[in-house]
Amino acid sequence: xxxxxxxxxxxxxxxxxxxxxxxxxxxxxxxxxxxxxxxxxxxxxxxxxxxxxxxxxxxxxxxxxxxxxxxxxxxxxxxxxxxxxxxxxxxxxxxxxxxxxxxxxxxxxxxxxxxxxxxxxxxxxxxxxxxxxxxxxxxxxxxxxxxxxxxxxxxxxxxxxxxxxxxxxxxxxxxxxxxxxxxxxxxxxxxxxxxxxxxxxxxxxxxxxxxxxxxxxxxxxxxxxxxxxxxxxxxxxxxxxxxxxxxxxxxxxxxxxxxxxxxxxxxxxxxxxxxxxxxxxxxxxxxxxxxxxxxxxxxxxxxxxxxxxxxxxxxxxxxxxxxxxxxxxxxxxxxxxxxxxxxxxxxxxxxxxxxxxxxxxxxxxxxxxxxxxxxxxxxxxxxxxxxxxxxxxxxxxxxxxxxxxxx
Numbered sequence: 001x002x003x004x005x006x007x008x009x010x011x012x013x014x015x016x017x018x019x020x021x022x023x024x025x026x027x028x029x030x031x032x033x034x035x036x037x038x039x040x041x042x043x044x045x046x047x048x049x050x051x052x053x054x055x056x057x058x059x060x061x062x063x064x065x066x067x068x069x070x071x072x073x074x075x076x077x078x079x080x081x082x083x084x085x086x087x088x089x090x091x092x093x094x095x096x097x098x099x100x101x102x103x104x105x106x107x108x109x110x111x112x113x114x115x116x117x118x119x120x121x122x123x124x125x126x127x128x129x130x131x132x133x134x135x136x137x138x139x140x141x142x143x144x145x146x147x148x149x150x151x152x153x154x155x156x157x158x159x160x161x162x163x164x165x166x167x168x169x170x171x172x173x174x175x176x177x178x179x180x181x182x183x184x185x186x187x188x189x190x191x192x193x194x195x196x197x198x199x200x201x202x203x204x205x206x207x208x209x210x211x212x213x214x215x216x217x218x219x220x221x222x223x224x225x226x227x228x229x230x231x232x233x234x235x236x237x238x239x240x241x242x243x244x245x246x247x248x249x250x251x252x253x254x255x256x257x258x259x260x261x262x263x264x265x266x267x268x269x270x271x272x273x274x275x276x277x278x279x280x281x282x283x284x285x286x287x288x289x290x291x292x293x294x295x296x297x298x299x300x301x302x303x304x305x306x307x308x309x310x311x312x313x314x315x316x317x318x319x320x321x322x323x324x325x326x327x328x329x330x331x332x333x334x335x336x337x338x339x340x341x342x343x344x345x346x347x348x349x350x351x352x353x354x355x356x357x358x359x360x361x362x363x364x365x366x367x368x369x370x371x372x373x374x375x376x377x378x379x380x381x382x383x384x385x386x387x388x389x390x391x392x393x394x395x396x397x398x399x400x401x402x403x404x405x406x407x
Contacts, residue, residue: 003051005036005074007067011315014041016068018185022117024056030076037073038311042189044318045279045311054078063117119144186280197340202378205337208390210397212353212368215239218400230295232302236350237273238294240325240393242403244348245269245290247392248323253381254389255322257343263380272321272341273301275308276331282308283341285321325350329370338375345380348393349373 017039058075132139272283284304307313329352338349
């Protein structure tokens with residue numbers, strides 16, 4: 001029995017996706033729920049799992065192609081295949097009407113690995129033109145490189161179209177080479193949003209600094225017992241998130257957003273935490289932070305960060321936030337001006353902790369200090385409210401007892 005592997009339903013407001021990586025080649029065995037391929041949308045990377053045990057008998061759509069929900073991208077032959085089996089899997093012809101009309105090469109029945117497939121795409125080669133030296137005619141990287149050095153590669157005309165996913169090298173002088181790489185969909189979307197937010201909002205940033213002596217003291221005294229009891233480390237982010245929530249309660253306009261000519265005040269606190277991943281910046285949202293304790297928040301933050309790094313985060317995890325916190329300090333940033341995460345109206349920037357001289361009484365003492373930055377939309381937030389909001393966070397972090405007493 002043969003099964004068509006189709007593009008799953010895409011998130012709301014997403015019309016198509018780019019097939020970025022096949023994890024299986026033709027002839028390889030797969031297990032039920034094993035990830036076959038990654039699809040990148042403007043917002044997240046989706047995995048397409050195998051619906052059952054079987055063997056990939058045909059890959060219809062290559063890496064770099066744009067697909068839509070319901071498009072057939074591969075054929076799976078049902079039934080577990082033994083690892084020592086010499087039985088040759090014949091490709092199953094696809095119905096022409098099921099194949100998306102995409103300007104992408106189709107591999108047919110040639111057995112190639114994902115790495116070799118990418119090499120073929122980079123040089124705009126058709127696998128059917130290359131003789132494979134591996135078992136059952138499998139094409140290796142060596143076969144591709146040998147073909148490129150032979151006359152066969154000269155048949156590609158200068159005017160032939162190149163795949164949009166290919167990297168190109170340009171030599172502009174001795175030892176001066178430029179590499180042109182197309183943006184991923186996620187990076188392109190981030191770039192678009194960064195430009196749009198500066199065109200459509202009145203962004204302004206205000207700064208303050210906070211003495212983290214007391215927070216560091218608490219973490220040092222209780223971090224071992226906290227981790228032993230809750231199975232998670234006590235980080236700085238939970239202190240800042242809880243302080244931000246208390247400040248948002250006092251200054252609700254910071255937690256608001258603009259919709260048309262209306263201001264939407266949110267009576268809940270869904271905090272987005274900026275996370276850097278291999279695929280770009282993501283902002284997973286932690287819901288109802290005001291109802292969480294430190295341990296619950298840290299556990300949820302760890303879960304979201306792992307999903308972002310693994311590329312398994314879904315669209316629901318990234319939408320609906322009311323306020324965002326970003327920590328450039330983990331990369332060594334001393335001060336920055338964060339960009340708003342629309343439609344939110346404010347974002348808090350954390351930075352690196354530095355020992356700096358501070359006058360306390362009549363003495364100069366070295367203290368662990370951090371600069372705080374609040375970027376806000378001046379269309380609805382006045383400077384007074386922005387400054388007082390940052391002062392509120394500063395006061396709570398310098399006297400953490402306020403977080404327990406909610407004052």
